Amino acid sequence: MPETKALTIGALAARTGLSVSAIRFYEEKGLVEPFRSSGGQRRFLRSDIRRLSFVLIAQQLGLSIGEIERQLANLPHGRTPTQADWTRISKAMRKVINDRIAELERTRDRLDGCIGCGCLSLKKCQLYNPEDRVGLKGPGPRLVLED
């Protein structure tokens, strides 16, 4: 068994579950950099499977292609990344996930604090005042969203 064999775009699509057009699009955006066959067709490294899998995970987390590219910038193009490369990037993703979870928990706790009164304000019932006095000067329900 010689050097790792190159993959055609179709094979890569089959391995990642992505469409061929999506892979071309990702190339255009710089997420992968295939080389070309003598006839001009794209040839991918086996490590690009993992690269694109990473893209899928990151997208599921809500990262834009630009953000994903910034993460992937820590991986080499053109050669198979080392374990250390992947470890570094996986740890960065772990942080992204943890941050996102913390944010959701904060939002949840704030909603919880208000379920009793049915309002959406951080300060209990501030806006559910029957006289509707508050709110003429107040900050409004945006509080739930703000830090």
Add this chain to the structure above:
Amino acid sequence: MPETKALTIGALAARTGLSVSAIRFYEEKGLVEPFRSSGGQRRFLRSDIRRLSFVLIAQQLGLSIGEIERQLANLPHGRTPTQADWTRISKAMRKVINDRIAELERTRDRLDGCIGCGCLSLKKCQLYNPEDRVGLKGPGPRLVLED
């Protein structure tokens, strides 16, 4: 102090932090249903502040406008919602948040299981095999994403 006073679109924008054009857009999508002044200008209920705040929260959670509309369908238009109305909808959102957190935790755990080897496959190192044997027939890194 008589009946709750109506809000102009500009006032509602100021109170929610949304742009005027976004509020018009949300009306078009059915998220709010203002009545009109004699001259044809939009007039909003005070409760629409909370309605739109809910929209902002739900959007932050990644719900599309269609999904948000489905949630809001449980609230009455044209009259101020009751506490019970808001409690019901808040609880539904709590579930959305909890589900999303659980999903993130699952993804995180799976990544964690692989940080040691640097691969992105659920099965440790299945794809990081130096001989590159696996993967000719295997399921590939998509496993991290699948259930």
Add this chain to the structure above:
DNA sequence: TCTTGACCTCAACTTAACTTGAGGTTGTAC
């Protein structure tokens, strides 16, 4: 060698969620 599926480029279309602009009207403060 020939055929045919897989691949190529480039341009245009799609959907979501808005924004921007043109051209005109309302309402309120002086």
Add this chain to the structure above:
DNA sequence: GTACAACCTCAAGTTAAGTTGAGGTCAAGA
């Protein structure tokens, strides 16, 4: 009673993330 900010409608533009289609080339098996 008039100025002018705020409002109105409707059409078109914008960004992200791709998809679709036309018209043409490559490569691998019979």
